[in-house]
Amino acid sequence: MAEASLSADLAHAPKAAPAPAPQPLAGRRYALEIRQHMAWRWQALILAAALLVGFGLSAAILVAAGVPAGELANEFITQTFLDGQNFRAVLFQAAPMILVGLAGAIAFRARFWNLGLEGQMVWGAIGATAISMWQVGPEPLRLPLMFIAAIGCGLLWVWGPAWLKLKLGVNEIISTLMLNYMAANFLLHLVYGSWKDPKDNFPYSPQFRVFERLPELGGGVGSSILLAGVVALLAWWLVSVSRAGLYLRFVDANPRVAHANGVPVRRTIYGAVLLSGAMAGLAGFAVVAGQEGRLTQAFYQGYGFSGILIAFLARNNPLAATVVALLVAALFVTGRSLQVFYQVPFSMVQLIQALIVVCVASSDFFIRHRLRRVGGEGAQ
Amino acid sequence: MPNALELTGIRKSFDGFAALTDAHFAARWGEVHALLGENGAGKSSLMNIAAGLYAPEAGQLLVDDNAVRFAGPRDAARHRIGMVHQHFKLVRPFTVAQNILLTAPPPAAYQRHGERLRAIERAIRDKAAELGFDIDPAQRVDALSIAEQQRVEILKVLLAGARILILDEPTAVLTDQEAARLLQTVRGLARQGAAVVLVTHKMADVKTYADRVTVMRGGRTVATLQPAQTSVAELVKLTVGESVAAAGFQPAKTARGAVRLSVRGLRTPASPEGRRVLDGVELELHAGEIYGLAGVGGNGQGELAGAIMGLPGEATEGEIRLEGHGDLKTLAASARRGIGIAAIPADRYGLALAGGLSVAENYAIGRVHTGRYGPVWRLRRQLIQRDTQEAVRAFDVQGVRSVAQKAALLSGGNAQKLVLAREFGKAPTLVLAHSPSRGLDVRASAEVHARLRAARDGGAAVLLISEDLDEVLQLADRVGVMTRGRIAGEFAQPADRQAIGQAMVDHG
Secondary structure, three states, rough: OOHHHHHHHHHHHHHHHOOOOOOOOOHHEEEEEEEOOHHHEEEEHHHHHHHHHHHHHHHHHHHHHHOOOOOOOOOHHHHHHHOOOOOOOOHHHHHHHHHHHHHHHHHHHHOOOOOOOOHHHHHHHHHHHHHHOOOOOOOHHOOOOOOOOHHHHOOOHHHHHHHHHHHHHHHHHHHHHHHHHHHHHHHHHHHOOOOOOOOOOOOOOOOOHOOOOOOEEEOEEEEEHHHHHHHHHHHHHHHHHHHHHHHHHHHHHHHHHHHHHOOOOOHHHHHHHHHHHHHHHHHHHHHHHHHOOOOOOOOOOOHHHHHHHHHOOOOHHHHHHHHHHHHHHHHHHHHHHHHHHHHHOOOOHHHHHHHHHHHHHHHHHHHHHHEEEEEOOOOO | OOOEEEEEEOOOOOOOOOEEEEEEEEEEEOOOEEEEEEEEEEEEHHHHHOOOOOOOOOOEEEEEEEEEOOOOOHHHHHOOOEEEEOOOOOOOOOOOOHHHHHOOOOOOOOOOOOHHHHHHHHHHHHHHHOOOOOOOOOOHHHHHHHHHHHHHHHHHHOOOOOOOOEEOOOOOOOOOHHHHHHHHHHHHHHHOOOOEEEEOOOOHHHHHHOOOEEEEEEOEEEEOHHHHHHOOHHHHHHHOOOOOOOOOOOOOEEEEEEEEEEEEEEEEOOOOOOOOOEEEEEEEEEEOOOOEOOOOOOHHHHHHHHHHHHOOOOOEEEEEEEEEEEEEHHHOOOOHHHOOEEEEEOOOOHHHHOOOOOOOHHHHOOHHHHHOOHEEEEEOOHHEEEEHHHHHHHHOOOOOOOOOOOOOOOOHHHHHHHHHHHOOOOOOOOOEEEEOOOOHHHHHHHHHHHHHHHHHHOOOOEEEEEOOOOHHHHHOOOOEEEEEOEEEEEEOOOHHHHHHHHEEEEOO
């Protein structure tokens, strides 16, 4: 198709040269064509333009909501990244976000739409808390055991949907999404029931002991960000260096071609999906053992959405996901300070996230298509 | 009798490939006119032009001797032309009446939807009774058998007002009894004054039901005849061309070896109408020979290839034994690769290459399982690049500026050469080539053929599945004909082209 239109262009070129008759705008017809290929420089330019539009719209909305225009840059850049305390807050916030972003990216690379990141995260947190509640293992091994339990529980929670999809063709979008509600309600059952803190009867688990919490690295930076960084590197190694990465690219590009060429398609999908569940479970661990220090009733809320959008904005690239997750965390931190200083509702943060995602998603259209005028001389 | 539909000097090409070069066709009112030819002769393309789906590059279209131009199927319908496609165009979860409503001409005066649907249902019942069809307008299309769906398609075009009725391979999906009933019906329509065009490759249908027949070959019209006064042998000769008996055939340089592949009683499950796509395939393939499997497309070739490659598909009964490895069905596709099965599938970007990935990745995937490109934890990218560059040079793959470029940017011939480079990188024991030169120019085809011969001379067993009889006769040491899911006949080379053509069109 593209070749045919190209030759048509060439054929018209000499005719079009002598002053084309001006046509009323409404009378012009455009054809939408699929582009085969676009140089990466143009792709980057289109993406940058989309981001600019997204930021512009966000800025306009914030200004309309009462933030002085002159203060925007100060709030978003100077206060967030250059202020030590705020930057620590960003890193603190970023660790679980990086992990859910990676979890999304790995599953999406295998064409598995894991919308159950929150459920897997909840189960990861429950697994880690169970080790603490039941005091499994000696003190020095407690944290590693919690880590393993979080991985195992997150992985098991996504096993069901993976099996259902690969064995029976059940749509994973529905199954993973519905399992979120089951996980969330089970969490409520625990924190309002047998795991309720006996000290004050609030709906959360008892405080973890010191050796059950992720230690500080010094300078007030938690070790959860280090954990997230290591996992990001491992994910990068997996998709870019290992053989499984090549398999994943084939499964993503065309499962039929992959199968015909001897790629173990089912095993590759299973591996990616279980890994995704394990990473989401780790995100739960990072929140309960790194931030809250206990199992709370709503710690996971919003992470599922953030994970999906981080993976999307990063085009499922693990290193890019890390950067995007840091930016989203910065947006959260800035949002909180805007809330304090300008009474801007926190939901504005979600509005901005959504705006940027919509802009970037729309830019894809221009990368994949081109508009071409047809019937220039009234031929059709 | 006057001409209802006439096409003269039609030319049409797709992506530089000429499907029609000089096609003529004229159907009169009141006749059943068969359009006969092999796959790829241009029958369907020509009729798609008549139905307004394609615009011709040159030539003229006349309806009732007036020149017309169609911007789309709606224009054709306005000139009372209706086409029943080989692959039905029905919306599956909709009812019969809803499907027909989609294409029915709008009513003269405003009608509420419910009223209109009831009017259509009445019209369907009347028309169905008139034709002797047993169709319930309220039934969902996906609950109907293939033959019933076809009747819905016919009702649809008739109720849209068609008087020139084009049926594309209508009997291909029917049992003999169903086919006979259908052809009786369309003959009845012609007797009432309609013009019916019957696109087919079946001689028997032509002889029994057509008033006239136009034969096409290689995008041209060869002849228009009266079937009653023409022998089947003559029709076969016109469709498959003059006997250039195996021009360019080069026999194997070495004597053929032991049996390498044996297929026994390969069957797919029966459809509700009792048809099986594979219906007891029996095949023996020796080392050092090319076995050419000829036949009209859609007779089970794709499924046979899929079963040998190990693609996920319908479960089959019977066995496929590879010498020294037992029944292949116990082996996953990746394991089959490991024991030296090379595959050149017909669907290049659907099975062989991932267009969105790089040339190097597409090359490496063939051998990455063997550990050639490093252990599981590390891919040796430099080695992959070097190997790919070497293979690209050795197999003369043109248009590769860098091995990092997307495989989709290669032309058809070069994409196929990349597939060959990958599949023949290690000496294969069994080669499966399905339409390996489809869409390639003469030079690229010749190169593909040379590679297949070289594989044979190197001791591989080559199964060549092709709809192009010329290709089969040029390459194969033995020729089999596939019809209706089984091998209808086997011929030693030099084979009689007429006899093969006959076996291809006979009902199996």
